[in-house]
Amino acid sequence: xxDESKIRVLLVDDEADFRRPLAKRLxxxxxxxxxxxxxxxxxxxxxxxxVNVVVLDVKMPGMDGIQTLEAIRQTxxxxxxxxxxxxxxxxxxxAGIKAGAFDYLTKPVNLEHLAQKIRHAAxxxxxxxxxxxxxxxxxxxxxxxxxxxxxxxxxTLAAGVAHEINNPLAIIGEAAGFALMLMEKPEAKQxxxxxxLMNALNKIEQNVKRGRTITHQLLSFARGGDDAVVLKETDxxxxxxxxxxxxxxxxxxxxxxFEVESTxxxxxxxxxxxxxxxxxxNLLTNALFASERGQKIVASVEDGENIIRVEIADSGCGxxxxxxxRIFEPFFTTKPPGSGTGLGxxxxxxxxxxxxxxxxxxxxxxCGSTFTIYIPKVSKNAVVREPDKHWLEAAKEIERSNSHGSxxx
Amino acid sequence: MVRVPVNVLVVxxxxxxxxxxxxxxxxxxxxxxxxxxxQEALExxxxxxxxxVVILDIKMPGMDGVETLRExxxxxxxxxxxxxxxxxxxxxxxKGMKLGAFDYLNKPADFKEMKExxxxxxxxxxxxxxxxxxxxxxxxxxxxxxxx
Numbered sequence: 001x002x003d004e005s006k007i008r009v010l011l012v013d014d015e016a017d018f019r020r021p022l023a024k025r026l027x028x029x030x031x032x033x034x035x036x037x038x039x040x041x042x043x044x045x046x047x048x049x050x051v052n053v054v055v056l057d058v059k060m061p062g063m064d065g066i067q068t069l070e071a072i073r074q075t076x077x078x079x080x081x082x083x084x085x086x087x088x089x090x091x092x093x094x095a096g097i098k099a100g101a102f103d104y105l106t107k108p109v110n111l112e113h114l115a116q117k118i119r120h121a122a123x124x125x126x127x128x129x130x131x132x133x134x135x136x137x138x139x140x141x142x143x144x145x146x147x148x149x150x151x152x153x154x155x156t157l158a159a160g161v162a163h164e165i166n167n168p169l170a171i172i173g174e175a176a177g178f179a180l181m182l183m184e185k186p187e188a189k190q191x192x193x194x195x196x197l198m199n200a201l202n203k204i205e206q207n208v209k210r211g212r213t214i215t216h217q218l219l220s221f222a223r224g225g226d227d228a229v230v231l232k233e234t235d236x237x238x239x240x241x242x243x244x245x246x247x248x249x250x251x252x253x254x255x256x257x258f259e260v261e262s263t264x265x266x267x268x269x270x271x272x273x274x275x276x277x278x279x280x281x282n283l284l285t286n287a288l289f290a291s292e293r294g295q296k297i298v299a300s301v302e303d304g305e306n307i308i309r310v311e312i313a314d315s316g317c318g319x320x321x322x323x324x325x326r327i328f329e330p331f332f333t334t335k336p337p338g339s340g341t342g343l344g345x346x347x348x349x350x351x352x353x354x355x356x357x358x359x360x361x362x363x364x365x366x367c368g369s370t371f372t373i374y375i376p377k378v379s380k381n382a383v384v385r386e387p388d389k390h391w392l393e394a395a396k397e398i399e400r401s402n403s404h405g406s407x408x409x
Numbered sequence: 410m411v412r413v414p415v416n417v418l419v420v421x422x423x424x425x426x427x428x429x430x431x432x433x434x435x436x437x438x439x440x441x442x443x444x445x446x447x448q449e450a451l452e453x454x455x456x457x458x459x460x461x462v463v464i465l466d467i468k469m470p471g472m473d474g475v476e477t478l479r480e481x482x483x484x485x486x487x488x489x490x491x492x493x494x495x496x497x498x499x500x501x502x503x504k505g506m507k508l509g510a511f512d513y514l515n516k517p518a519d520f521k522e523m524k525e526x527x528x529x530x531x532x533x534x535x536x537x538x539x540x541x542x543x544x545x546x547x548x549x550x551x552x553x554x555x556x557x
Contacts, residue, residue: 167423169517170518171423171425173517174429175429181433208517
């Protein structure tokens, strides 16, 4: 900040005898001063020096002050220009202001006035910068909000569709299952095209399962405020080891290893363990998918005061820049059809959002991706529930079957 | 070992679903009745006292699954009910279990899981019936002691 608020002046005058003492006195007043002996020199200095105010003599041989000012304005360098005009040359000053100067002073210059003008000009620049920053911030926020809203709307729509698809899917599943049962009878073996029929029926059944995975994931996302989620004291480190154990077989096949780092042996949060497990599952499966033979995936847990930070980093293929914005959208996937639903990260984000946390990603093509999750130690929807034992048992049962039914795939 | 078939009543407004589901269960050896509304379910239960388990869809027009469950449990407390839910209505399933449903199944259901739950439900009903029989026998014995 200090560096930014420092006033840097470029003093442009062909007369070194005038320029030097003035520069010295401005330096004395805490400004940083650079000098140029003419218009061309000023223009080339501006390209390299971090100047914010230019003090420009109008009367110069060659390129004069007004011409220099016009040239500066064309470079859209973020500088303000103060003109120094000869005595009784008011036209020059007015022309300068028309050409975009901040102000003008007549020679001989009162140093106090000049210093004050320079400060004003610098303030104007600072204000403009702050405004630009604010504008940029607001635009970014708006973009983010639009993205969040779009995701929410997409999620709701997708869940609605999923619900409607579910019934026909159930009927197809039952019909195929029934047909397959009939095919098991000895007399069915006599049927012509028996093998082709079996093949077709199996395909139907398999793909109903695939469809079911998708509809169930979407619907469990749409459950939103989710009454069935039971929050409990959960060791995040333990949970990661759990999930690694689940994907380890696949990892071994690919010769990929896992490493867990943690600031403590146990890191507890009052959270939704099944949700978090699903998130870890999705992230680790993705990391594994992106990794190449012999690479390592590092999961690190950092215990904080209110928030636990979990980082899952691979050194795999990375995510293309144009895809980074889209990876949390439902159905966005770069995996071949059938191998990914495109819902894993979408779901993960939903789970983490609902717990009051956040999820971030950094990635570079060829260097790998790092997902960072922030999990609040006490989740925001940690509601104290009435001690209804039967209900709790029921809910636990649901938890269990959910983790089987809609895990990352 | 001879397998005793489970008497199942399937309730869903999706007729095709009831038909296919019933065919499959029958093929597996269960005794199945299919109906398409809560009202019909209650009538079927009145007519057929051997029904062990009701598989009940939660989302139905008119009398919905939860309402039907409440009525079933009021008139036939021993009959076990398995709720059939879209994954999105699990909350309703929990409510159903609070009202006395035996369990719930996500639709489309996994057949193996469904069979297991079906048999578990039937077994619980048998246990309850057995306990009631024993209690009745005990009370008969006691009364007998007083009489003679």
